Amino acid sequence: MTEQYLDGNALAGPLSEIFAMDVTVAVGRCANCRLTGPVAGLRLYYRAPGLVARCPGCDSVMLRLVRGPAAAWLDMSGTAALRIPVPPEP
Amino acid sequence: MGIVSPGFRGRRRDAGVKLPPGQYLVRDFPVLSAGPTPRVPLDRWEFVITTEDGQQRRWSWSDLLALPSETPTVDLHCVTKWSKLATNWQGVSLDLLLAGVETAAGFTLVRSYGGYTTNLPIGDLRNGQAWIAYRYDGGDLPPEHGGPARLLVPHLYFWKSAKWVRGIQLRLDDEPGFWESAGYHNYGDPWREQRYQGD
Amino acid sequence: MARAAVPGRLGDRRLTWQPARLLESRAENAGARSLVFAVPGWPGHLPGQHTDVRLTAPDGYSTERSYSLAAPAAGDRIELTVQRLPDGEVSPYLTDVLGVGEEVEIRGPVGGWFVWRPADNGPVLLAAGGSGIVPLMAMIRARRLAANRSPFRLVYSLRTPADQYYAGELREPAPGDNGVKVTYIYSRAAPPGWARPPGRLMAADLAAAGWPAQAAPACFVCGPTGFVEAAADILVGLGHDPGRIKTERFGPSGG
Numbered sequence: 001m002t003e004q005y006l007d008g009n010a011l012a013g014p015l016s017e018i019f020a021m022d023v024t025v026a027v028g029r030c031a032n033c034r035l036t037g038p039v040a041g042l043r044l045y046y047r048a049p050g051l052v053a054r055c056p057g058c059d060s061v062m063l064r065l066v067r068g069p070a071a072a073w074l075d076m077s078g079t080a081a082l083r084i085p086v087p088p089e090p
Numbered sequence: 091m092g093i094v095s096p097g098f099r100g101r102r103r104d105a106g107v108k109l110p111p112g113q114y115l116v117r118d119f120p121v122l123s124a125g126p127t128p129r130v131p132l133d134r135w136e137f138v139i140t141t142e143d144g145q146q147r148r149w150s151w152s153d154l155l156a157l158p159s160e161t162p163t164v165d166l167h168c169v170t171k172w173s174k175l176a177t178n179w180q181g182v183s184l185d186l187l188l189a190g191v192e193t194a195a196g197f198t199l200v201r202s203y204g205g206y207t208t209n210l211p212i213g214d215l216r217n218g219q220a221w222i223a224y225r226y227d228g229g230d231l232p233p234e235h236g237g238p239a240r241l242l243v244p245h246l247y248f249w250k251s252a253k254w255v256r257g258i259q260l261r262l263d264d265e266p267g268f269w270e271s272a273g274y275h276n277y278g279d280p281w282r283e284q285r286y287q288g289d
Numbered sequence: 290m291a292r293a294a295v296p297g298r299l300g301d302r303r304l305t306w307q308p309a310r311l312l313e314s315r316a317e318n319a320g321a322r323s324l325v326f327a328v329p330g331w332p333g334h335l336p337g338q339h340t341d342v343r344l345t346a347p348d349g350y351s352t353e354r355s356y357s358l359a360a361p362a363a364g365d366r367i368e369l370t371v372q373r374l375p376d377g378e379v380s381p382y383l384t385d386v387l388g389v390g391e392e393v394e395i396r397g398p399v400g401g402w403f404v405w406r407p408a409d410n411g412p413v414l415l416a417a418g419g420s421g422i423v424p425l426m427a428m429i430r431a432r433r434l435a436a437n438r439s440p441f442r443l444v445y446s447l448r449t450p451a452d453q454y455y456a457g458e459l460r461e462p463a464p465g466d467n468g469v470k471v472t473y474i475y476s477r478a479a480p481p482g483w484a485r486p487p488g489r490l491m492a493a494d495l496a497a498a499g500w501p502a503q504a505a506p507a508c509f510v511c512g513p514t515g516f517v518e519a520a521a522d523i524l525v526g527l528g529h530d531p532g533r534i535k536t537e538r539f540g541p542s543g544g
Contacts, residue, residue, distance in 0.1 A: 005538070021300025087300075
């Protein structure tokens with residue numbers, strides 16, 4: 001059975017309300033297995049009470065986003081670091 | 091509230107019965123998951139209750155199936171707003187599993203294969219409110235709905251009914267589970283619409 | 290202690306929901322329509338990016354879906370192509386109910402990873418499964434608009450010929466599409482006399498219609514999850530560098 005996840009690219013919209021830049025082009029490091037790769041390459045489980053993005057290497061949770069009426073909760077404890085590129089000149 | 095698009099009503103249907111606030115009725119059974127579906131061979135499956143002192147009671151799959159079971163018919167209410175009424179299950183009551191377990195614990199942390207967790211007061215597992223369920227709607231519980239076995243505790247939002255349950259830790263202190271530590275309500279009573287922290 | 294400033298802004302601003310007014314709706318086939326919206330202040334976008342569309346009912350119920358931008362930026366006008374799903378909550382509303390002049394809400398453009406830039410140069414492989422053609426068509430249209438000469442190979446997997454989008458443009462290419470080679474793969478029913486029997490995408494299809502691994506193409510794969518996984522696995526198996534393969538899964542149904 002094909003697992004129901006999307007590419008982390010699908011996080012771009014929800015995270016665009018929180019970050020001033022496109023986090024999906026940032027490179028993240030998994031806090032569990034230290035695999036690095038673009039946030040766009042995470043496995044996004046979206047049929048859930050919140051968004052859960054997992055490491056494509058070890059399936060560890062790297063990011064959780066819950067959107068409620070009073071607040072957005074963002075847990076990135078599973079992401080050890082993010083490298084955010086300066087975008088190229090248009 | 092966003093801009094209303096003329097003529098948009100969405101998929102919901104009127105229940106004709108009273109639902110908890112903000113819920114809508116569905117006739118299918120939505121599959122929600124925060125991760126890959128665990129595959130647990132039955133010969134390695136076990137369910138463990140661990141007390142606050144570290145004492146453990148374990149049941150293998152055959153142990154579980156040998157226990158007296160019940161066939162509750164219950165309504166399900168998911169925090170994502172769907173409700174499904176009159177669902178039929180078969181499972182072992184937590185009253186039976188907790189009988190004879192000596193504990194002073196007030197809290198529990200439920201753990202699942204695959205790493206999911208959720209927390210409940212121990213009283214919410216007792217008095218006919220909770221089961222370890224292994225059959226749904228006349229058949230084996232399918233993996234996408236939590237099979238081989240899941241916790242079923244329908245008086246709370248359905249995220250508390252942990253799929254792929256593997257054990258319950260009885261605790262003197264309350265430890266928030268996967269969703270409770272990410273903004274969802276610590277208790278989750280649908281009739282008081284306790285969806286998010288602070289509700 | 291004074292700290293030297295580091296040059297380069299990381300980002301511009303956060304996005305929020307904006308009104309989008311339907312200007313035009315036209316059929317791509319019996320089940321899909323391209324919708325043109327006016328979004329005042331649209332900042333422009335790169336081919337491959339997408340938007341989130343939000344609908345709100347009078348009682349406050351709302352729901353969102355993501356749709357890829359089908360065409361390059363054109364001032365305040367953006368274009369989406371929506372497939373009407375039989376059980377869909379949002380797609381039948383967009384294709385059949387929303388009228389010209391009426392509004393939805395849009396958040397975007399988002400998704401800076403799955404993009405092609407004319408400045409990238411080099412050969413490009415596009416692998417589309419069904420509605421996955423939408424962001425890839427935006428890349429083809431952007432290439433044409435920029436008068437770019439990078440060689441593109443599109444492998445477009447469809448159930449039947451009637452399921453195609455953009456039939457006019459892809460079958461009778463504009464002069465600016467010189468250098469875009471299109472190969473159709475039919476999975477359920479092919480046109481009469483078609484050499485390849487109907488069937489899902491196989492390694493032989495991508496080996497014949499794609500680029501050899503030594504060409505080191507930028508690969509973009511888009512469509513339902515099953516198609517994306519099969520195509521990406523085939524490309525890796527053919528020797529393509531996984532780091533040069535970008536995927537956009539649309540989920541099981543794609544909308």
